[in-house]
Amino acid sequence: MKKEGTGAEIVRAEIVEPLATVPDRQRAQLDLVHNLVTSAVGKALDDREAREADERGKSEATPESRARSWSVQAANTRIGYQRDWQRFVEWCAERGTVVGILLEPRDDADAIARASEIEASFAPATPALVVDYILDLDKRSKAITTIGRAAAAIGTMHARFGHKKPTRSERVRDELSYLRKKQKHQPKRAKALELDHVLQVMELFEPRDTIHKLRDAALFAVWINFGLRRVEIHKLRREHVSIEWSKKLKERALTLTVHESKTDQEAKGATLTVGAREARSLCALRAVEDWLAATDERQKGDSPLFPKMRGEVIYPEPMSLRTLDLLVKRVAKKADLEGSFSTHSLRAGCATSLYSLGVEESAISRHLRHKSVTVTRIYDRPSNQLGRDPFRGKL
DSSP states (O other): OOOOOOOOHIIIIIIIHHHTTTTTHHHHHHHHHHHHHHHHHHHHHHHHHHHHHHHHHHHEEEEEEEEHHHSSOOHHHHHHHHHHHHHHHHHHHHHOOOOBSSSOOOHHHHHHHHHHHHHTBBBBBOHHHHHHHHHHHHHHOHHHHHHHHHHHHHHHHHHHTTTTGGGEEEEEEEHHHHHHHHHTTTOOOOOHHHHHHHHHHHGGGOOOOOHHHHHHHHHHHHHHHHOOOOOHHOBGGGGEEEEEEETTEEEEEEEEEEEOBTTTTTTTOOEEEEEOOOOOOGGGHHHHHHHHHHTTTTTTTSSBSHHHHHTTEEEEEEEEEHHHHHHHHHHHHHOOOOOOTTTHEEEEEHHHHHHOOOOOOHHHHHTTTTSHHHHHTTTOOOOOOGGGGGTTTOO
């Protein structure tokens, strides 16, 4: 039977007045549930409004602004998207379907200058076509990470040329969700190089009586203290480093300036500071100070902080990304560490160590320059999760 009266009157009669007869304890519990539900619903609505605003912003952007936005994306990000996108375009072509731009720009400047013309030549894909592609990748035993990355590339390239992402359709999302459950995939992540591991690695550089040991000791000390990305280590230069008195820390401190990063494509820069460590092997300040002193006469201010070396010869180029990869694997093996380690192990190790030491999560997130603590939590990878006592120091 339909209730008569205004919405407010119905709510008062059906909900508010009956609650008056509920015991205080139950009413308090109901209030708690109400607050939790209200908070969750409010957050979901806020998230939806944010997504819709983001979509409106993208749809209202001009072809030229979209081309400029694409041109400032990280080079490796663009290469990855374009590689996956090209595979999809070729797959469609084999089936007689034309997808993608018909007018290829010569470079970024040409893409911006002819943005409207290039976007007008874009042939979008339908959600059904994307689903067929996803199913085909699954039939070819591709991992869900590969399939998910391909879907992300397809969506990104559509947005790049002013079209709605076909990957936002319910059909595509349902298919991806099904494949994740089917493959029961756990993403592979680099094992964290924790403090105990780093201490074992740092022992390899003792005594620090050669130019190679001085460089590598400084490299690993900086890496574990600052939790830098591999490319950030690669781009560090001597002029980006300073050792001076810190008013905030009230001691001498090592300061690094990271001029460009994955999450800072506009190169606004970030300044990171750490003080001295009681454990000499983990002290980035002393390690960098010793390294700079040993090479002061052989390197200029604009030289790479961690240069390529061969024997005693120091080259003007920085250590390559590949060299950094091989160095981490080599020292981990030499230190008899169990597991597979990579350059990302040091960034994860920095986060994991800070979590283990009880540092506030927000502070860890700021130190690693993450935009969200949700991302920071992914980097917490203790080798012995059961060994953590959540009540330690609290009871």
